[in-house]
Amino acid sequence: MKVLVATEKPFAAVAVEGIKKEIEGAGNELVLLEKYTDVAQLLDAVKDADAMIVRSDKVTPAVLDAAKNLKIVVRAGAGYDSIDTAYAKEKGVIVENTPGQNSNAVAELVFGLMVYAVRNFYNGKAGTELMGKKLGILAFGNVGRNVARVAKGFGMDVYAYDAFCPKEVIEEAGVKAVDSQEELFKNCDVVSLHIPATPETKQSINYNLVNMMKKGGMVVNTARKEVINEPELIKLMEERTDLKYITDIKPDADEEFAKFEGRYFSTPKKMGAQTAEANINAGIAAAKQINAYFKDGCTKFQVNK
Ligand code: 3PG
Structure with a gap:
């Protein structure tokens, strides 16, 4: 054959x-x-x-x-x-x-991106640490579980939401399970996306959801660009100058996102795996x-x- x-x-x-x-x-x-x-x-x-x-x-x-x-x-x-x-x-x-x-590789990149972002893209100015920060994992599949494992090593406070994974399974992994993605965004300092691109999830990361984040919130995307509502996220980042968007999948509106200097980063080519x-x-x-x-x-x- x-x-x-x-x-x-x-x-x-x-x-x-x-x-x-x-x-x-x-x-x-x-x-x-x-x-x-x-x-x-x-x-x-x-x-x-x-x-x-x-x-x-x-x-x-x-x-x-x-x-x-x-x-x-x-x-x-x-x-x-x-x-x-x-x-x-x-x-x-x-x-x-x-x-x-390939899930461990993607999970490791999540931390590479997070550290890079909270240290101000290595510009020499004082940044912040990950230890003690609340990390929200959106979807507890293979990548999400690896992210949880590594996050514990960093001393992060780990939360997760998965529409298809029972809360008990999340809790058994030593992670706090929340009841909705809204709760995850409200609670956490950083949300890491691990949802697939399906008709239900496409453009689901939108203005209202991300606007629930606390001051200084950061979204890390190593999943798919299609899950982001790009025009709405751009509008929100214009209004809220505290938010960061870090991605491994270059958005269609990369040039528009690029104007958020110090708050936006995309790898040149998807390299999680x-x-x-x-x-x-x-x-x-x-x-x-x-x-x-x-x-x-x-x-x-x-x-x-
Ligand atoms: C996947 O879905 O397995 C990852 O996004 C990696 O994709 P890639 O093989 O295109 O790098």
Whole structure:
């Protein structure tokens, strides 16, 4: 079977080696398409692929239509909002993700961003510490749980809200569970977003919600840009000069946010999962899932059932 690894943002070389070993070790063939700049390159590469491993690469109806032999797409990562899962289902293509495999990397970046922000982007002026501050974790999935673990090491007071996770599970992890996202924003000095981009969450981080934060509040986004209502957040940050927005996903309105000097920062390119370890974990998990599908028909991680 031909397995295409299509990554506009490539995996670390050591992860590609591991994926190759895994795929070829099972008697399958690996084809690499990295750093493509035009969707035409992807459309051409998928033509004869039986399986595909992607990151945030957009798997649109056009890609699925071009991929005549495609049986399975594995998103090496957590969020699969970049894949048209419904259209894939219509075409009989299985879509899977690799939950948890890159979550520590994303969680570590949350703290890199937080320290950078509370120390005034290392401009030499006195900043603040994280110890004793209230951290709100919005969604207690794999990344949220890792953020909670690290936050305790920093001596932060950790709160979480998750619409789908029972409060007991949050409390068992030694984290204070609150009843709503409003309560989280009201209570906490920093809110770290870990919600997926779904029809329910898109633009849900809006003026009213963020305005509930105390003076000096900060929102850290390592989730998706789509969950932010950008025009409303810009309006709020114009009115409240105490608020900070720190993100790993460049907003569409990056230039407008950039005017909030000292209160806004975006990484140039989403890099939460950009570590060798996360690439190895997620990439090899994806390769193993593809091998298991071709060998035994295993679809344990299917997200478009
Ligand atoms: C994910 O959903 O797994 C993370 O956002 C990482 O995405 P990436 O593989 O595009 O860096």
